[in-house]
Amino acid sequence: DDLDNGRPLQDQIEDPFMDDPVRDSRLIPLTQKPCNAETPGQELAESFLTPNEVFYVRNHMWVPVVEKTEAEDYTITVELPDGNVKIYSIKDLKTRFKQRTITAVLQCSGNRRSDMSRFAKKTNGLQWSVGAISCAKWEGVRLRDVLADAGLSLEEPGEDAQHVQFSGLEAYGASIPIAPVLDPMGDVLLAFKMNDAPLPRDHGFPVRVIVPGHVAARCVKWVNKIVVSDEESNTTWQRRDYKCFGPNEVKQDWDKYKAIQVMPITSAITRTRLKPLEKAHGESTSVSTTESSVVQIEGYAYSGGGREIQRVDISFDGGETWDQAQLVDDTKLERGSKAWCWKRWRYETGLSEVAKGSKDGSKATIVVKATDDAYNTQPETHKSIYNPRGNLATAWHR
Amino acid sequence: DDLDNGRPLQDQIEDPFMDDPVRDSRLIPLTQKPCNAETPGQELAESFLTPNEVFYVRNHMWVPVVEKTEAEDYTITVELPDGNVKIYSIKDLKTRFKQRTITAVLQCSGNRRSDMSRFAKKTNGLQWSVGAISCAKWEGVRLRDVLADAGLSLEEPGEDAQHVQFSGLEAYGASIPIAPVLDPMGDVLLAFKMNDAPLPRDHGFPVRVIVPGHVAARCVKWVNKIVVSDEESNTTWQRRDYKCFGPNEVKQDWDKYKAIQVMPITSAITRTRLKPLEKAHGESTSVSTTESSVVQIEGYAYSGGGREIQRVDISFDGGETWDQAQLVDDTKLERGSKAWCWKRWRYETGLSEVAKGSKDGSKATIVVKATDDAYNTQPETHKSIYNPRGNLATAWHR
Numbered sequence: 126d127d128l129d130n131g132r133p134l135q136d137q138i139e140d141p142f143m144d145d146p147v148r149d150s151r152l153i154p155l156t157q158k159p160c161n162a163e164t165p166g167q168e169l170a171e172s173f174l175t176p177n178e179v180f181y182v183r184n185h186m187w188v189p190v191v192e193k194t195e196a197e198d199y200t201i202t203v204e205l206p207d208g209n210v211k212i213y214s215i216k217d218l219k220t221r222f223k224q225r226t227i228t229a230v231l232q233c234s235g236n237r238r239s240d241m242s243r244f245a246k247k248t249n250g251l252q253w254s255v256g257a258i259s260c261a262k263w264e265g266v267r268l269r270d271v272l273a274d275a276g277l278s279l280e281e282p283g284e285d286a287q288h289v290q291f292s293g294l295e296a297y298g299a300s301i302p303i304a305p306v307l308d309p310m311g312d313v314l315l316a317f318k319m320n321d322a323p324l325p326r327d328h329g330f331p332v333r334v335i336v337p338g339h340v341a342a343r344c345v346k347w348v349n350k351i352v353v354s355d356e357e358s359n360t361t362w363q364r365r366d367y368k369c370f371g372p373n374e375v376k377q378d379w380d381k382y383k384a385i386q387v388m389p390i391t392s393a394i395t396r397t398r399l400k401p402l403e404k405a406h407g408e409s410t411s412v413s414t415t416e417s418s419v420v421q422i423e424g425y426a427y428s429g430g431g432r433e434i435q436r437v438d439i440s441f442d443g444g445e446t447w448d449q450a451q452l453v454d455d456t457k458l459e460r461g462s463k464a465w466c467w468k469r470w471r472y473e474t475g476l477s478e479v480a481k482g483s484k485d486g487s488k489a490t491i492v493v494k495a496t497d498d499a500y501n502t503q504p505e506t507h508k509s510i511y512n513p514r515g516n517l518a519t520a521w522h523r
Numbered sequence: 524d525d526l527d528n529g530r531p532l533q534d535q536i537e538d539p540f541m542d543d544p545v546r547d548s549r550l551i552p553l554t555q556k557p558c559n560a561e562t563p564g565q566e567l568a569e570s571f572l573t574p575n576e577v578f579y580v581r582n583h584m585w586v587p588v589v590e591k592t593e594a595e596d597y598t599i600t601v602e603l604p605d606g607n608v609k610i611y612s613i614k615d616l617k618t619r620f621k622q623r624t625i626t627a628v629l630q631c632s633g634n635r636r637s638d639m640s641r642f643a644k645k646t647n648g649l650q651w652s653v654g655a656i657s658c659a660k661w662e663g664v665r666l667r668d669v670l671a672d673a674g675l676s677l678e679e680p681g682e683d684a685q686h687v688q689f690s691g692l693e694a695y696g697a698s699i700p701i702a703p704v705l706d707p708m709g710d711v712l713l714a715f716k717m718n719d720a721p722l723p724r725d726h727g728f729p730v731r732v733i734v735p736g737h738v739a740a741r742c743v744k745w746v747n748k749i750v751v752s753d754e755e756s757n758t759t760w761q762r763r764d765y766k767c768f769g770p771n772e773v774k775q776d777w778d779k780y781k782a783i784q785v786m787p788i789t790s791a792i793t794r795t796r797l798k799p800l801e802k803a804h805g806e807s808t809s810v811s812t813t814e815s816s817v818v819q820i821e822g823y824a825y826s827g828g829g830r831e832i833q834r835v836d837i838s839f840d841g842g843e844t845w846d847q848a849q850l851v852d853d854t855k856l857e858r859g860s861k862a863w864c865w866k867r868w869r870y871e872t873g874l875s876e877v878a879k880g881s882k883d884g885s886k887a888t889i890v891v892k893a894t895d896d897a898y899n900t901q902p903e904t905h906k907s908i909y910n911p912r913g914n915l916a917t918a919w920h921r
């Protein structure tokens with residue numbers, strides 16, 4: 126077992142977290158050991174690509190130490206169903222395969238969990254607000270190219286090739302079905318770079334898996350082993366935690382449902398602010414937040430599986446009447462083969478319009494919901510999708 | 524233009540529908556010319572595969588006449604972006620390519636439209652109940668194999684290969700994005716057989732396109748031309764009718780949204796009946812529908828895009844409390860690469876239990892909703908997804 130890559134096993138050190146990196150002070154910490162910290166709504170609203178420093182962090186354990194000088198020699202072991210094993214160094218991957226760039230959102234299955242606790246019932250798990258999601262540009266090689274090189278037939282992989290299991294250096298593990306790997310438009314990557322920089326340590330340096338459109342829990346960081354198998358990964362993170370139950374199912378029969386993989390559609394408000402009236406050209410104006418002010422509401426919408434967001438509906442009366450938010454026309458990037466990104470959206474209206482929707486004149490209920498290109502949409506209430514772990518809290522955002 | 528295949532053009536005949544086949548009397552007719560007829564709930568409940576005679580019929584025009592004796596020589600013209608054209612007869616397709624069998628649901632985008640009219644507001648279009656959906660076994664060849672033979676690179680099809688357009692013999696046309704064709708697990712077929720018989724005339728004899736997981740409107744019948752293009756099909760059925768708008772968008776700006784392709788998740792009750800108490804073995808019992816009777820509720824749940832149904836939740840108090848229906852374990856068939864089929868479900872409970880959920884003791888509100896393996900679920904109300912054409916009426920079924 127080479128989990129330690131030649132170093133002392135982390136869990137034999139008194140505090141395995143002692144080598145964890147320092148985090149940006151803008152991140153909102155939920156736990157320190159392991160580090161779980163979300164991106165503030167303000168930062169999500171600011172840019173299409175989330176800067177690496179404020180990209181949300183969701184670690185299950187400590188951050189393994191891989192020295193920069195050793196990174197090129199870091200290896201990934203690939204095992205096929207016939208037992209054949211091949212070992213690739215980062216240098217091999219970088220020199221022998223075509224480099225690909227895609228832009229993709231990563232999202233925790235617990236994003237917006239605190240909404241479910243608030244609107245339905247107490248849930249167990251990290252009480253994320255709307256910031257357990259971020260978007261980055263990823264660069265690396267396609268997993269399908271590597272598996273083909275290792276000897277897997279992409280057209281007829283055989284009955285034993287059902288799942289691809291990933292193990293990380295710190296002992297985390299998870300798997301995905303083989304379908305997105307076989308799909309030439311699936312864009313599953315072994316990524317070395319994030320937003321044009323080497324992967325930060327918190328995000329998997331020197332290499333992590335990116336499975337666009339899937340829950341981030343399958344995008345294993347510090348990956349050092351890949352096994353094509355007829356079985357899912359045997360870890361708790363694969364076989365238990367990341368599943369959803371019916372609103373009445375308090376006793377969780379973990380074998381009953383499939384592991385969360387492709388993410389359902391969701392949306393959220395990230396920033397609401399008063400926007401001063403535009404100055405007429407050359408005119409000097411004193412700005413005040415009167416009833417003639419404009420309210421600017423911003424947010425994101427995202428659907429897994431490469432589905433593109435079609436529409437974001439917004440309501441100021443709790444869902445009685447609707448209008449459409451403006452989808453932000455973000456700069457063209459190397460997007461990849463499908464719609465792996467979020468759509469950010471904006472809506473501007475007069476402060477008096479917002480207040481009108483409020484029944485007692487005091488506080489308006491702003492509600493947003495999104496629709497993707499399979500015309501799937503969000504459930505209206507968290508109550509109808511309640512599950513004890515608070516996974517996939519995707520109801521209309523209020 | 525060989526639309527007429529050597530026969531007089533159908534629209535030059537006084538009644539182009541005069542050669543339409545006779546339909547099974549169990550089908551529920553909505554219109555005669557063209558024939559639109561739905562499958563009764565009773566028949567949907569009876570079997571996993573819908574028998575050909577009662578498979579719902581959704582025709583946009585008349586049924587073209589292709590004689591059985593001419594079927595093997597019937598041709599499909601395939602055109603690639605580089606202008607290359609190849610012509611395949613049915614005989615070519617049957618002899619030169621590997622035959623594939625998949626089982627897949629077809630569903631009209633207007634299925635359950637009458638629910639939207641009833642619970643939200645008047646909609647335009649055929650007022651289908653729950654029977655504009657059926658499931659069959661399809662046999663034919665993969666479109667990707669044919670396109671590869673015609674000269675298309677499946678790995679690098681090029682920038683001009685964005686859509687695949689289909690034209691039918693009667694003038695109908697539609698297109699799909701190229702993604703499911705490139706995907707080795709996409710299972711897009713040119714099908715000759717339906718439930719082990721040659722395609723019935725109403726369902727496209729001698730050959731139709733099957734795009735599993737997509738709306739049936741793209742599964743062009745009597746297909747005689749296939750064009751790989753950078754553009755969608757130019758027809759009304761592609762560019763206009765089959766789109767959804769926001770609940771407030773009365774004026775339909777057809778360029779604003781994408782054509783319906785992959786279907787969102789839906790479910791429906793197909794049959795509710797009193798089930799007499801089981802006789803104890805050997806005992807002769809007189810059966811009556813007393814309060815000790817068992818109510819059996821049956822239905823289907825289906826999600827497009829190859830998503831598998833995970834769970835069907837059922838409520839007897841309008842959605843306050845829930846239980847899970849039993850998913851019917853249907854006989855194993857050649858399913859294909861993804862979950863293209865529906866799941867049928869059953870729920871049995873005491874008549875008194877059903878009545879308990881009713882607030883005034885008179886009529887219980889039975890509600891069902893389904894969840895797929897991307898954990899997408901159905902919207903609660905038709906009001907929130909209302910669109911003037913009544914497309915994709917997928918709200919919780921009552």
Ligand SMILES: [Mo]
Binds near residue numbers: 232235
């Ligand atoms: Mo997560």
Ligand SMILES: [Mo]
Binds near residue numbers: 581631632739740
């Ligand atoms: Mo349709």
